[in-house]
Amino acid sequence: MDDELLAVRVAELYYDEGKTQDEIGALLKISRWKAGRLLTQARERGIVRIEIVHPRARRLGLERELAQRFDLADAVVVPAADDPGAVLDRVAQAAADHLAAFRPVPRTLAVSWGRTLTAVAEALPDGWANGVTVVQANGGVSLNRRSGGAASLAATIAQRASGQVVLLPSPAILERVETKRAIESDRTVAGILDQAAHADAFLFSAGPADRTSAHVEHGYLTADDVAELARRGAVGDLLGRYIDADGNIVDPALDARTVGIALDRLRDARRAVFVTAGAAKHDIARTVVSNGLCTVIITDENTARALLEER
Helix, strand or coil, X not given: CCHHHHHHHHHHHHHHCCCCHHHHHHHHCCCXXXXXXXXXXXXXXXXXXXXXXXXXXCCHHHHHHHHHHHCCCEEEEECCCCCHHHHHHHHHHHHHHHHHCCCCCCCEEEECCCHHHHHHHHHCCCCCCCCCEEEECECCCCXXXXXXXHHHHHHHHXXXXXXXXXXXXXXXXXXXXXXXXXXXXXXXXXXXXXXXXXXXXXXECEEECCCCCHHHHCCCCCHHHHHHHHHCCCCEEXXXXXXXXXXXXXXXXXXXXXXXXXXXHHHHCCCEEEECCCHHHHHHHHHHHHCCCCCEEEEEHHHHHHHHCCC
């Protein structure tokens, strides 16, 4: 029996039959040492492929590639799933696990809002931290009462950390720039934005530039508005600000009516955790990681592979 066929037999006995290396050696009349060496060869040659299928498993090789390619402090990649809802659940759980493992625990956590972060908030366990102050990073008072806004999301994260929540009492986008300037000049609002800008850590997602945008769902923009932004080069929004593939604001007039911290705060942050899932967000995710807008990415396997493709 040649070594390749012997490696197959050893792998079958070890993985399918549950035999020990000593038992395999006795059955095949080889040493225990050789049985172990053949098992290693079986993995190296692709005869055996080991896959961890638990939904909270991670793709460590992709994580290393992402961190190295985009100079990230960390990356978390979860396995793909056929159901988009399952993908979001896996990514949200991974983000919750990452937050719970934060050391040192941030005293102030600035958060954005949207469906992805709502899922993260719901995945966080009670006691994930103790005494964290959660502050809104951008406006999010919903204009659509059927949709949950930023306030409940931030409150959930804070409550489950036995902390406090600091809400930003403003819509994400205002109709007039004069109104936006007046709101941000208010001493209370200005203090909240300053607290968010100087948070110890940032937790955020990003939205696509299409009709599924949370800005459409919450009544800030119409589907036609977002289509026009996409025509002008927008790949999505980050903290409510629509940017192109190079991270530039695509509509300065719209941005002037947008309430929230500046994107430069993410570039300067020591801990800026970006959570994203699904094919619709691949373009905006690529923009975030390639323009230094996060230090950590938490995402799914398919998104990770898309980000690693040469463009």
